[in-house]
Every structure is written in structure tokens, then in C-alpha cells.
Amino acid sequence: MAHKADLSIDYLGVKCENPFFLSSSPVGSCYDMVKKAYEAGWGGVFFKTVGIFIADECSPRFDNNAKEATPWIGFKNMEQISDKPLEDNLQAMYRLKRDYPDKIMVASIMGSNDEEWTELAKLVTQTGADLIECNFSCPQMTSHAMGSDVGQSPDLVRQYSKAVSSATDLPVIAKMTPNLGNMEEPAIAAIEGGAAGISAINTIKSITNIDLEFKTAMPVVNGKSSISGYSGAAAKPIGLRFIAQMKQHPLLKNVQMSGIGGIETWRDALEYILVGSHNVQVTTAVMQYGYRIVFDMISGLSYYMEEEGFDKVEDMVGLALPNIIPAEELQRNFKIIVDIDHDLCIGCGRCYISCFDAAHQAINWDFENRRPTVNDECVGCHLCLNVCPVLNCITPGKILWKEDWKITPDEINFKTRYE
Amino acid sequence: MDRGEQRLSKVTAKNQLQGKEIKKDYLDEAVHGYNTRTAMEEAARCVLCYDAPCSKGCPADTKPADFIRSIRFRNFKGAVATIREANALGGCCAKVCPYDRLCEEACSRTGIDRPIQIGKLQAFAVDMERKFNMKILEAKKADKEKVACIGSGPASLSCASKLAREGYQVTIFEALDKPGGVLTYGIIPSRLPQDVVDFDIEKVKELGVEFVFNKKVGQDITLTELKEQGFKAFFIGTGLWKSREIDIPGINLKGVRNAIGFLKEARSGKGETKVEGNVIVIGGGDVAMDCAATAKLLGAERVTIVYRRTIEEAPADIAEIEYVQSLGISIITKFAPQEILGDDGKVAGLIARGTDDFSELKLKADTIVFAIGQEAEDMKKIAPIELNENGTIACDIAKGFTNIEGIFAAGDIVNGGKTVVEAVAQGKSVAESIMNYLSKKEGVN
Numbered sequence: 025m026a027h028k029a030d031l032s033i034d035y036l037g038v039k040c041e042n043p044f045f046l047s048s049s050p051v052g053s054c055y056d057m058v059k060k061a062y063e064a065g066w067g068g069v070f071f072k073t074v075g076i077f078i079a080d081e082c083s084p085r086f087d088n089n090a091k092e093a094t095p096w097i098g099f100k101n102m103e104q105i106s107d108k109p110l111e112d113n114l115q116a117m118y119r120l121k122r123d124y125p126d127k128i129m130v131a132s133i134m135g136s137n138d139e140e141w142t143e144l145a146k147l148v149t150q151t152g153a154d155l156i157e158c159n160f161s162c163p164q165m166t167s168h169a170m171g172s173d174v175g176q177s178p179d180l181v182r183q184y185s186k187a188v189s190s191a192t193d194l195p196v197i198a199k200m201t202p203n204l205g206n207m208e209e210p211a212i213a214a215i216e217g218g219a220a221g222i223s224a225i226n227t228i229k230s231i232t233n234i235d236l237e238f239k240t241a242m243p244v245v246n247g248k249s250s251i252s253g254y255s256g257a258a259a260k261p262i263g264l265r266f267i268a269q270m271k272q273h274p275l276l277k278n279v280q281m282s283g284i285g286g287i288e289t290w291r292d293a294l295e296y297i298l299v300g301s302h303n304v305q306v307t308t309a310v311m312q313y314g315y316r317i318v319f320d321m322i323s324g325l326s327y328y329m330e331e332e333g334f335d336k337v338e339d340m341v342g343l344a345l346p347n348i349i350p351a352e353e354l355q356r357n358f359k360i361i362v363d364i365d366h367d368l369c370i371g372c373g374r375c376y377i378s379c380f381d382a383a384h385q386a387i388n389w390d391f392e393n394r395r396p397t398v399n400d401e402c403v404g405c406h407l408c409l410n411v412c413p414v415l416n417c418i419t420p421g422k423i424l425w426k427e428d429w430k431i432t433p434d435e436i437n438f439k440t441r442y443e
Numbered sequence: 444m445d446r447g448e449q450r451l452s453k454v455t456a457k458n459q460l461q462g463k464e465i466k467k468d469y470l471d472e473a474v475h476g477y478n479t480r481t482a483m484e485e486a487a488r489c490v491l492c493y494d495a496p497c498s499k500g501c502p503a504d505t506k507p508a509d510f511i512r513s514i515r516f517r518n519f520k521g522a523v524a525t526i527r528e529a530n531a532l533g534g535c536c537a538k539v540c541p542y543d544r545l546c547e548e549a550c551s552r553t554g555i556d557r558p559i560q561i562g563k564l565q566a567f568a569v570d571m572e573r574k575f576n577m578k579i580l581e582a583k584k585a586d587k588e589k590v591a592c593i594g595s596g597p598a599s600l601s602c603a604s605k606l607a608r609e610g611y612q613v614t615i616f617e618a619l620d621k622p623g624g625v626l627t628y629g630i631i632p633s634r635l636p637q638d639v640v641d642f643d644i645e646k647v648k649e650l651g652v653e654f655v656f657n658k659k660v661g662q663d664i665t666l667t668e669l670k671e672q673g674f675k676a677f678f679i680g681t682g683l684w685k686s687r688e689i690d691i692p693g694i695n696l697k698g699v700r701n702a703i704g705f706l707k708e709a710r711s712g713k714g715e716t717k718v719e720g721n722v723i724v725i726g727g728g729d730v731a732m733d734c735a736a737t738a739k740l741l742g743a744e745r746v747t748i749v750y751r752r753t754i755e756e757a758p759a760d761i762a763e764i765e766y767v768q769s770l771g772i773s774i775i776t777k778f779a780p781q782e783i784l785g786d787d788g789k790v791a792g793l794i795a796r797g798t799d800d801f802s803e804l805k806l807k808a809d810t811i812v813f814a815i816g817q818e819a820e821d822m823k824k825i826a827p828i829e830l831n832e833n834g835t836i837a838c839d840i841a842k843g844f845t846n847i848e849g850i851f852a853a854g855d856i857v858n859g860g861k862t863v864v865e866a867v868a869q870g871k872s873v874a875e876s877i878m879n880y881l882s883k884k885e886g887v888n
Contacts, residue, residue: 092487092515093480370554373493391494413490414555 029326031067033337035303036195036221036280038154040128042067043337044293044321047223047284047305048132048159048199050103051315055116059123064315065322068128069120070223070305072106073159074113075134075144077167079104086311087242088256089232098258099308100232100242102164102250104171105134114151121152130197134159136169138187145191156194158184158219160210161201161226164252172226175201178213185217195220197282200266203229207266208273215279222270223282223305225263227253256308260286264299268348271300288317290324297337298344356426359404360438363421366395368414375408375418383407409442416442469740470714473633473766477567479519486515489559492551497561500549503601503868505530507546507561510568523572526565527579527646531604531871532597534572534643535626536864537565538635541760545864566639573642582650583610588675588881591616593660593825596624597863598680598854600647601870602877607650609878614674615652618659624682625855626863628707631733633740634763637710661824666850676877678843679825679836679852680870683817683860693783698790702730702814709737718743720809723793725749725780727757731814732767738812739770746772747806749795751779778804783811819856826850835859843873851877 031042046052046061046069053072061069085102088095106113121129131148133156135141141158148156160181165171174180181198189196198214200207202225211222229251233242241249263285270276280303283296288309296304309317325337334340364375371394379387386401387408396408409418420438477485495508506525513522526533542548542562550558572579587610592599595617603613621627626640648654658664666677686701688694702724709716722738724731727750739746748767750757753776757764768774777798784792790811795804819834829837829846836852838844843851853869855861 093484094487370490370551371492371496372490372551374490377493389493394494394496 028322029329030335031322031325031329031337033302035128035282036155036197038128038195040067040303041126042322042325043297043301043303044318045070045128045130045282045303045305046310046315047307048073048130048157049101049307049311051307051310053106053108055119058116058120061310061315061318062120062124062127065318066127066315068130068154070130070132070157071113071117071120071153073132073134073162074110074148075105075136075170076110076140077105077134077136077170078109079107080166081107082245084243084245087232089258096256096308096312098230098232098254099256099311100230100252100254101227102243102252104162104165105159110147114147117148117151117153121154128155129153130155130157132157132159132199133188134162134165134170135184135187136167138183141184141187142191145188145196149192149194153194155197156188156192157197157199157223158188158214159199159226160184160214161199161203162253163201163203163227163229164250172201172203172229175199175210175226176204178210181210182213182217185214185219189218197221197223199223199226201226202262202266202285208270208276211270211279212273212275215276221280221282221302222276223284224266224270225259225285227255228259228262230254255285256312257286257288259308260292260295264295267296267301268299268345271342271345272348288313290321290328293321294325294328294340295344297340298342299348300342300345302338302341355436358423358425358436359402360406360420361402361404361422361424362398362406362409362418364396364398364408365417365419368417369395370414370417371395372413374411374413378407378411468633468714469709469737470632470636472636474563476570477563482514482564482567483517485560485564486511488552489515490552490555491515496549496551497546497559500546502545502862502865503530503536503871505533505536505565505864507565511559511561511564514564514568519568519571520575520577522568523577524579526568527572530864530867531580531601531647532626532643532863532867533565534569534639535597535635536867537562537569538639539630539862540864541862543761569639569642578649580604580608580646580650582607585610585612585651587611589614589673590676590678590877590881591660591669591674592678592680594618594624594679594681594854594856595622595644595654596680596682596854597626597866598682598856598870598873599624599678600644601867602678602680602853602874603652603870604647604650605871605874606877607647607652609874611878611881613652614655616655616658616660616664616669618657618662618681620656622654622656628710629703629730629733631706631737631740632710632714633736633766634733661826666826675849676881677826677850678870678873678877679822679828679845679850679856680854680866681820681822681825682855683819683835685818685820686813687816687818688813689780689815691780691782693785693790696783696785696790697788698808698810699783700810700812702726702734702812703817705734705812706730706737709741714741716741718810720744721807722746722810722812723749723806723808724812724814726814726816727752727754727759727776728814728816729759729763730817731812732759732763734812734814735767735772736770738810739772743810746770748772748774749778749780749793749804749806750774750776751798753777775804778802780811783808817855817860822856828852833859840869841872842876843869844876849880851880 048070052069087100131153133144160175162171198219231241281301282303283301284305293304376389387396412418498508510522510525547558589612592615718741722743724735778795781796782794853873854866
């Protein structure tokens with residue numbers, strides 16, 4: 025058993041044993057899969073989106089991109105909503121809730137008009153599901169009346185949120201597309217339409233790689249390909265930003281968020297919690313590694329909470345929000361010069377190259393001894409610290425104050441611990 | 444599986460755990476190469492140094508830092524080009540270089556954990572060259588003077604390649620029936636597969652270098668005759684082919700072998716040569732290790748290496764010593780052979796005496812291979828050149844001038860027996876001297 029603190033959290037009025045959920049995707053698309061996921065420790069599942077529309081999928085349908093030797097930095101997926109008969113999906117959801125009453129079943133639905141949304145809401149409510157998520161955001165639907173084309177229109181989001189909330193007594197969640205500049209507008213529209221919570225982000229429209237042989241995107245489907253959703257580790261920074269920005273909006277700050285995008289570890293999950301998520305959802309990491317990764321999410325987060333003295337996950341929600349401020353409000357009257365530990369230094373010269381080619385020529389290179397030293401040109405940008413391959417070799421050192429300096433050094437908080 | 448086999452399979456498993464796959468077939472390469480994915484993994488470990496120490500560590504200037512960077516940025520062909528431009532025997536060097544004493548010793552990554560496997564990355568790049576059927580080196584029109592290279596080992600091949608690229612008409616004269624010298628006859632194929640040697644030589648041939656086999660200069664043909672044929676400069680890269688001998692009782696018994704003959708016969712046999720019974724190898728260099736591994740892989744029951752110094756002092760690469768040990772060959776140090784025991788004119792055993800002047804060792808043996816160093820054959824047969832006391836050619840190592848105008852030398856025959864990569868480096872730099880000489884008639888010792 026995983027080391028386990030009390031990770032339970034109230035999410036939209038539903039008590040969840042932990043905040044770790046599978047997102048609506050291939051990883052939760054039938055009874056046997058979800059059963060296995062529940063038994064592995066996942067708190068709940070956003071079941072693969074159901075609709076009146078039954079998807080007809082292409083082959084192959086996935087691709088990933090790599091950096092150096094690390095594959096799956098990001099992942100491209102061309103699957104749409106469920107390709108199974110609606111009846112089968114409803115049956116599966118019903119049986120799962122019956123057999124695992126303490127696990128949370130979220131029904132994800134997608135319609136193409138008010139009638140479909142209404143009907144789907146009624147049908148999934150009857151399965152005993154705990155919550156309903158409206159998928160306004162799948163970027164690879166073959167119909168423009170569905171998916172992210174809907175999510176980009178606040179009016180449609182408001183309209184369909186209303187149709188769904190009117191047809192069920194369950195809390196309704198609106199899942200947002202990141203394929204726009206301002207997510208607050210559709211999110212506010214969803215709340216106005218009656219949604220209780222927001223999920224973000226769905227996948228990002230993408231071309232992961234161009235195949236040099238076929239001169240098309242990957243994956244190659246009979247010589248052609250399409251733009252479709254991107255997810256995985258590379259998406260985390262984008263997901264975090266959208267959640268944080270929504271949570272800082274006066275009209276959304278009290279709306280519960282479910283964070284999605286690039287979550288692989290307990291730390292990733294915690295980061296989403298710290299920017300204001302009550303729940304987190306995972307797919308890509310499960311596609312790569314399987315349901316078992318939840319073991320380390322449960323155990324890792326438990327250790328963290330014990331170490332930091334948090335009793336409840338709820339207490340950590342949004343703790344980072346007050347510290348994420350507009351760029352114009354950042355204090356800019358000091359610089360932190362780096363220290364280079366010549367004993368740890370392996371003499372690779374990477375800091376010298378990057379500082380010269382991309383920063384301020386603030387590092388001198390001793391050819392004979394192969395050691396870098398910082399000169400007076402240093403602006404404290406810390407590019408060197410970012411490229412240094414040796415842990416703790418380059419660290420923040422002395423603080424220098426700009427001329428209009430007024431506060432005392434003690435008032436500056438800066439990071440000294442790196443991993 | 445008997446106990447010995449069990450033990451050997453344990454050793455194999457242990458080596459596999461350490462990433463060293465040991466194969467137990469004479470013709471099989473001992474080390475598994477990289478594919479594009481594993482090569483990228485290793486290249487990603489490289490910290491891509493400024494003014495990289497590994498590149499400074501290569502005698503032949505093969506620029507590992509440059510070709511690893513090319514691999515890292517997915518320019519595999521560019522990586523091969525870097526290697527070939529600098530090193531005509533890039534494929535062979537990738538297999539037999541003593542990296543741990545050269546580029547890998549200099550590797551900055553060592554400061555974090557362990558060096559980049561530069562040799563394996565180089566081998567990967569050369570594999571790509573073969574896969575893509577690349578032709579990197581281009582020869583200028585061959586309208587310059589005729590140059591004869593004597594011997595077809597690393598020094599000669601490197602020198603010939605450089606000269607041919609610059610438009611000289613080069614002919615290599617080889618005493619044996621195949622090219623490569625020590626590469627073809629003196630190294631075990633598990634370390635240096637023949638196809639790697641052949642590929643490097645093919646690249647030299649593509650530059651227009653001619654090869655004449657079964658012609659020993661000084662014996663089958665004279666330098667004067669070659670001059671008459673129009674050769675204007677001569678490069679001697681014959682290597683060291685005479686086995687050093689010691690005079691102890693029993694040295695003439697049947698079953699006493701010298702390393703060169705033993706390895707040559709095994710390589711010519713392409714894995715079909717049989718070695719039986721108990722084999723003792725005398726020596727502590729790479730050649731001794733190759734002899735021992737050859738004996739074991741060709742069927743010897745028990746192989747023992749007897750060396751007069753300590754393991755730490757042994758000139759063999761650590762990797763070679765570990766390889767030999769992984770095959771179950773024992774190495775007995777600090778013993779020197781004293782007498783070879785015979786039975787009916789054939790070897791029956793060895794008596795060795797400890798260098799402590801006290802310990803004694805008596806071992807049963809059917810074959811005893813002496814791998815205690817090589818010496819120069821009589822170079823005076825080629826020309827009346829000045830020799831060192833040990834028979835090597837007296838000349839400046841970098842420039843290669845001998846005391847006779849127009850005759851140059853490099854490689855083992857000059858340095859007394861060093862590495863392939865040093866022979867390549869010297870062959871290359873002496874080619875520059877030859878070009879200088881032919882264009883300006885300068886630089887005569």
C-alpha cells in the first residue's frame with residue numbers, strides 16, 4: 025500500500041478520497057479499464073466522453089515528440105469522443121458506480137445542439153454518476169458543431185451549459201479549450217449558464233512533427249494527417265497559467281477548478297492545487313506508464329503534507345495565487361550575482377558559452393584551469409545556473425542593490441535550494 | 444551446464460548488468476553497438492564542453508566533441524564527415540582506441556559520473572556512413588607525383604589517404620596477401636571485426652590508392668626498381684613483425700608459438716582454426732590479451748596468462764583485461780618463464796619463477812604463446828637508412844624524415860609500437876611532410 029495521509033477533498037459537494045482523477049480520454053473508456061484504475065488508487069474518473077455522435081477513428085492516431093533522448097515530452101492524440109454505442113457506455117458507468125460506490129464517476133458528455141445536450145444530461149444522470157462534465161473542447165472533432173469550436177464561443181458555452189444544468193440536478197463542470205487567448209470569457213459564460221465548476225485545459229491544437237518522408241504531419245494516415253490535440257509534460261506550463269489566471273479573476277475566484285495538463289507526478293498535481301485546483305486529471309502519463317503511477321502521487325503528496333504540516337488538501341488550494349503577480353508589480357531594484365563553486369565545477373564551460381552568446385558576457389573563462397569566473401557585467405539573470413549540468417555548482421550569491429535602493433536586505437526572499 | 448559454464452554465464456550476466464555484453468564466439472564482436480535511439484541517449488549525456496578536452500585528447504584530431512555535438516543535434520552524416528576528414532581509419536579506431544587513456548580520460552562528464560562512451564558513438568557514426576553509403580572524402584585529380592607506401596597498416600593507410608586526397612598517385616606495397624597489417628592480422632575479431640577493417644580500407648581505395656600484394660619491398664622488389672618506375676617519394680610504415688624472443692631451455696619445442704604467428708593463423712582461419720588443451724600466454728599487453736582470448740574462443744580448455752609484472756603495470760587496456768577475465772582466463776602476475784618442459788619434442792609444461800625470487804610455478808601446457816613484444820625486421824633491406832639501437836627507424840616522429848632524401852617513415856616502425864590512433868596521426872602528419880618535400884624539395888634530414 026502506498027503511504028497515505030488523508031488526501032480527501034470536497035469537490036463540488038462530492039467527497040473524493042483523493043484529488044487524482046483520470047481525465048475523459050482513452051484511459052477511462054470501459055468498465056474493465058476503470059475498474060483497474062479504481063483498484064490502483066485513483067479517486068475517480070471522468071469517463072470517456074459520450075455523445076449521440078459515435079466516433080469513427082483513424083489509424084494510426086498518436087504521435088509524440090522528443091528532446092534529445094527523452095520521448096513523450098509532448099503527445100499528440102487524434103481520438104475523438106467514445107467510439108462505443110452510447111448504451112454500452114451508460115451501462116458501464118452504471119455498473120462502475122454500483123460496484124464502486126465510494127469512487128467518483130464523472131460523466132463527460134458532448135452534444136451538437138440543445139436537444140442532444142439535454143438528452144445526454146438526462147441519460148447520464150440516470151446512471152448514478154456523481155458529476156457531469158461538458159466537453160466543450162476536443163480539438164479534433166470531425167464536426168464543427170462540437171468540440172473546441174464550441175468552446176471558443178462564449179455564447180454557445182453559456183447556452184449548452186444552461187441546457188445541461190436544466191436537465192440534471194447534478195453539479196455541472198465545463199471543460200475549457202486552451203485554443204484561445206482569453207479563457208475567462210467562456211469560463212464566465214459557463215458559470216452564467218449554470219455550470220458549477222471549470223476543468224482546464226483540454227488539449228492544444230498542434231502539429232508535433234512533420235514527417236520528412238511523406239511531407240505531412242505525424243502520425244501519417246495514408247499519406248495525410250491533421251492538426252490535433254497536444255498534451256503531456258510540455259502542456260503543464262500552459263495549463264497552470266490558465267488555471268491561475270481564471271482563479272485570479274474576480275468572477276471566477278470562488279469557482280472550483282479541475283486542473284489538467286502534463287501531470288505525471290505528485291509535484292505536478294500539487295502545483296495545480298497550489299494555483300487553485302480542487303481536483304486534478306491525468307491522461308497522457310497513464311497512456312505512457314499505466315494506472316500504477318497514482319501510487320507515487322498518493323504516497324508523494326502524503327509525505328509532502330506531513331513534512332509541511334498540512335492536514336487537508338483543501339488547505340493547500342490556491343496558496344500560490346497571491347504570489348503570482350503582474351510583471352509590472354515585481355520588485356526590480358536588486359540583482360543576485362551567482363556564486364560558482366570551483367570544486368564542484370567540472371570545467372565544461374557551458375555557463376561561459378551561454379553567458380557570452382545569450383546573456384551579458386559576464387563570465388570569464390580560464391583556458392588553462394578550465395574554470396569560469398563572474399565579472400562585473402553580471403546582471404543576475406541566472407542563465408548560467410540554468411545551463412550548468414552540475415547540481416549546486418552555480419548558486420545565487422551576493423545581492424547587489426540598484427542606486428534607488430531603500431529597503432533592507434532582509435526583506436528580499438530568494439531561492440537558495442535547487443534540485 | 445557444468446560448473447564452469449555456469450560460472451561463465453554468471454560472469455556474462457554480470458557484465459551484461461554493467462552494460463558490457465560479452466559474446467563467446469571468436470568472430471562475434473564483444474560489444475553491442477548503438478542504434479539511433481541509444482546513440483542519442485549517450486550523446487544527450489554529453490555536456491557539450493567549450494574548448495572540449497576530449498578533442499584535445501585525440502592524437503589523430505578526430506574531434507570527438509564536434510561529432511558528438513552533431514549526433515546530439517541529429518546530424519548523423521555531419522558526424523561521420525567530421526570523423527572521416529580527420530581519421531582515415533575512423534572505423535577501426537572506434538573499436539580499438541584506448542579511450543580510457545585518451546579522449547574519455549579527458550571527458551568532463553567524469554566529474555559528474557562516468558565519461559561519455561566516445562568510441563561507441565564513433566562506431567555508431569561510422570555505421571551510419573555504411574548505412575547511408577556515404578562518400579565523404581573526395582580526391583583531387585591524381586596528377587601529382589607517384590608515392591610508394593610500404594606496408595598497408597594504419598600508418599600507411601592514413602598517409603596514403605591524405606596524399607591521394609591531395610592528388611598524389613599512391614601505391615601501397617604489402618608483403619602479405621591482404622591489406623591492413625596489424626588490423627587484419629594482429630587483433631582479435633571480437634575487438635575489431637574484419638568488416639570494419641575492410642570498410643575503412645575500401646574508403647582509402649575509393650580515393651584511388653593502388654594496392655600491390657605479396658610484394659615485400661627489399662626482398663621481392665627493390666627501392667631502386669621502384670624509383671625506376673617513377674616513384675618520387677617513399678613512406679615506410681611496415682610496423683613491427685618480428686616477435687621478441689627469450690632464450691630459455693625448451694624454447695624450440697613444438698608448441699611454442701609467437702604472438703604474431705598465432706594471431707595471424709587464427710585470423711586467416713576465420714574462426715575455423717582449432718586450439719586444444721592447455722594454453723599459456725606470456726605477456727601483459729593487448730597482444731597477450733588477444734592471444735589468450737583467441738585461444739579460449741577457439742576451443743582451448745584452459746588458458747592462463749603469465750606476466751612478469753603487476754596488473755597495474757600491464758600495458759593492456761583495462762577493458763581488455765576485464766574481457767579476458769570474463770572469459771574465465773586467469774592472469775598470474777609477477778612470474779617470469781624459466782624453462783619450457785618437453786615431452787617427445789613437444790611442449791608439456793612451463794616452469795616460471797616468481798620475481799620475488801622465491802615463488803615457483805609449474806603449469807601443464809600444450810601450447811605456449813610468447814607475446815612479449817615485437818621488434819623491427821631488418822629495415823636495411825629496404826634502404827641503408829639510419830636505425831635506432833632496437834632496429835626502429837631513426838627519424839623525427841611528427842615529420843617522418845629519415846636520413847635519406849625522399850624516404851619517410853611513421854607508425855610502429857618509428858615509435859617502437861604504440862596505438863593504431865597514433866600511427867594514424869603520424870601517417871597523416873608525415874603525408875604533409877611528403878607533400879612539402881615533393882612541392883619544394885625541402886626538409887631532408
